[in-house]
Amino acid sequence: MNPQSKTAKAVACANIALIKYWGKRDIALNLPAVGSISLTLEALKTKTRATFDPNLDKDYLIINDQQGSESQRKRIEKFLDIIREKSGIRLFAEVKSDNNFPTGAGLASSASAFAALSLAATHASGLELNKKDLSGLSRRGSGSATRSIYGGFVEMKKGKDASGKEDFAIQLASQDYWDLRLLILITSKDEKKMGSTKAMNLTAKTSPYYQEWVKSSGKDLDEMRKAIREKDFEKLGDLAEYSAMKMHALTLSSRPPVLYWNSTTLELIEQVRALRNNGIPAYFTIDAGPQVKVISLPDHINTLKSHFESFPGVENIMESKLGPDVELIGDDN
């Protein structure tokens, strides 16, 4: 490595929203139209090394040992430009990112990716940001990345100010507060049909339900905060399913409609409901992809896992506890 290059490496966990973020009030600054609440997932990690190097002629992106696509590279370049502007560093960077889960298939890879990149690249550039500012910076890469700066239970705030200075995430409770368990049921490893930014903007423009979605989000957030405060698992699960269904109702009601599910997704929804009717505490949530995440408690996770292991259409299962904050790691990690 060039002796004048500056490098740092960080690890961040993906997160899954219990109350979904969908819609932007400012596209350029990536300001959310609604707040959101999530769980940080220990099992889904991105490790990112950022190296500013005087020998580079542009920014480079390597994801899972493969050259990133030109559109992915451009997205990173735009993000690094913000760091260059803030830190004064004049060098291009090589960004090397490794996920231990499928990229771009509705598993929040952009959340862990931009959270890890925010910390690694700011640190390498010589800029030391606190968690609040790191969260605000991550937002410029991806809205859900704001939440992956923190472990445990996290809320992304929707600010009012046009500058975006109030739009960052806060931690509601740490990963040790409540031992929730998740199963991530992977029903397809294909890249998602439409990226979340494009789909959100389409929804905002064309869904007749969009304004109601924005208007009703404050109540969902209040109730979810209360469920977390009271450790009321049924309430948390019920609200999570409601928010996920409401979000998918939005994408389905846009023109053209966007359907993220496949037939296995739908079967899994029915399975989770049936298991619940048989007394197993399990609730589902689904992001902009066909994977189903099941939220449950430690005593029931093995029963659920064996139930879904042989379920037709489930290609892979990941199990997760709640994960920690983003952190810097050594280069040999």
Ligand code: PMV
């Ligand atoms: O910020 P993005 O582009 O990763 O969008 C996230 C959208 C959802 O994952 C569907 C919901 C959420 O709150 O994470």
